[in-house]
Amino acid sequence: MALSARNQLKGSIEQLTTDNIMAHVVVRVGENLIESVITRTSADELKLKVGDTVKVVVKSTEVMIQKD
Amino acid sequence: MALSARNQLKGSIEQLTTDNIMAHVVVRVGENLIESVITRTSADELKLKVGDTVKVVVKSTEVMIQKD
Amino acid sequence: MALSARNQLKGSIEQLTTDNIMAHVVVRVGENLIESVITRTSADELKLKVGDTVKVVVKSTEVMIQKD
Amino acid sequence: MALSARNQLKGSIEQLTTDNIMAHVVVRVGENLIESVITRTSADELKLKVGDTVKVVVKSTEVMIQKD
Amino acid sequence: MALSARNQLKGSIEQLTTDNIMAHVVVRVGENLIESVITRTSADELKLKVGDTVKVVVKSTEVMIQKD
Amino acid sequence: MALSARNQLKGSIEQLTTDNIMAHVVVRVGENLIESVITRTSADELKLKVGDTVKVVVKSTEVMIQKD
Structure with missing residues (x-):
């Protein structure tokens, strides 16, 4: 399955916080940390x-895009 | 000025395509390419x-988040 | 590959318009038409x-959510 | 009032979970379930x-758009 | 019809640029200009x-949110 | 630093509600109230x-865009 979203970056989860409805996921991608907010239901289903x-x-x- | 957006990754522009209304920007961030679609007006104003x-x-x- | 996006609806493409930068895709999902705007590059790569x-x-x- | 958003699909609420700040709404649209995350304030005001x-x-x- | 979107600000269109696929709309709201990018189809249907x-x-x- | 986002409106915070993961911010901009949902982490870091x-x-x- 190929998805139209142009940005698909490989990383590993460094931090995961869950609430009733939302989940906050911090992913290390190379030298950067990328943060994501998804539903709790998705975090659970993806384990x-x-x-x-x-x-x-x-x-x-x-x-x-931000530029000096 | 600090912005609430959690993800702010440094890179350099590798490709820039502009149309009347939109602009497509490809930015190298470490080993990844990140693609952005912004308005032509922004691309012009940020030069x-x-x-x-x-x-x-x-x-x-x-x-x-995508997981195998 | 499982994606955190909760909404993944099966359909078939009814209309496709492409420009230099953007593509407009109309997909029939059951009785509804769902419209999507993605990059031209994605439309090309997904053929x-x-x-x-x-x-x-x-x-x-x-x-x-909209309610009367 | 007509809204520019191209996708406006009729359905009925099957599930509603509320938190202090967010609400998770599951709506049946034909054969599909569509999930939405809105503010708790909106869920309350729309009753x-x-x-x-x-x-x-x-x-x-x-x-x-996702394609095999 | 009430919409869950919390921000609905009254204004008047100051500028409108259309392309094959997209439209760029500039709206005066009080002392501010707010810019919107929607589909050409929506701009046409809403006239x-x-x-x-x-x-x-x-x-x-x-x-x-941005803060100094 | 200039940001490509076209809409940057000055205002002052009238209300702030925080949860474990999310924060709801209400900002007065001229005669309007604009509401924002960001991460709790951002609300804390921006103080x-x-x-x-x-x-x-x-x-x-x-x-x-909405029109009568």
């Missing part, structure tokens, strides 16, 4: 846990 | 060009 | 064409 | 409850 | 034109 | 509090 190898996925229309 | 050092910025609610 | 069986994918934080 | 007839609304730039 | 009274609508999960 | 002068920032692809 996410610290150390998991995952991809962070971002649609390109959601990416902004 | 974006290939080689520029920029940050790609993504709100964490826009980041999904 | 999207009318009649293709696809899934439309939406992160739940992007879904609003 | 959402299981069984309500609602529309799920999604801007087309938020819709991705 | 948007300069001078129209409209509302700009934004889901609160799409709003970031 | 947001009622009365703070801030900017609300929105990418133009996230803005919809």
Whole structure:
């Protein structure tokens, strides 16, 4: 299955915090940490846990550019 | 100025395509390429060009997680 | 590969319009038409064409509710 | 009032979970379940409850395409 | 019809640029200009034109905060 | 630092609610209230509090148009 989202970066979960409704996931991608907020239901169904190898996925229309 | 967006990754512009309304920007961040679609107006005002050092910025609610 | 996006609906492409940078895709899902705007690059790489069986994918934080 | 969001699908609420800040709403649309995360304040003001007839609304730039 | 999106600000269209697929709309809201990118199809169906009274609508999960 | 997001509106925080994972921020911008949902971590790191002068920032692809 190929997804149209242009950004799919491999990393591993460093931190996972869950609430009733939301989950906050911190993923190490190379030298960067990328943070994601998803539903608790997704975190449970994917059985996410610290150390998991995952991809962070971002649609390109959601990416902004900052310049000095 | 600090921005609430959790993801702010340093990189350099590798490719820039502009249209009347939109611009497609490809940024190298470490070993990854991150793609962004912004308005042509923003690309013009920021004077974006290939080689520029920029940050790609993504709100964490826009980041999904994929797992095998 | 499982993706955290809660909404993944099966359908088939009814209409596809492409520009230099963007592509507009109309997908029939049951009795509904769902419209998507993605990059031209993604439409090309996925080799999207009318009649293709696809899934439309939406992160739940992007879904609003309207009520009378 | 007409809204520019291209995707407005009629359904009924099957599940509603609320927290202090967020609410998770599951809506049946034909044969599919569509999930939405909105603010608790919106869920309260719209007086959402299981069984309500609602529309799920999604801007087309938020819709991705997945293909085998 | 009430929509869960928390931000619905009244204004009038100051500028409208259309392309094959996208439209760029600039709306004056009080002392501010708010810019929107929607599909060309929506701009056509809503018959948007300069001078129209409209509302700009934004889901609160799409709003970031910047502080000095 | 200049950001590609077209909408950057000055205001002051009128209300702030925090949870474990999320924070709900209400900002007065002229005659309007603009609501934002960000991570609790961002609210803490920016040391947001009622009365703070801030900017609300929105990418133009996230803005919809509603017309009578």
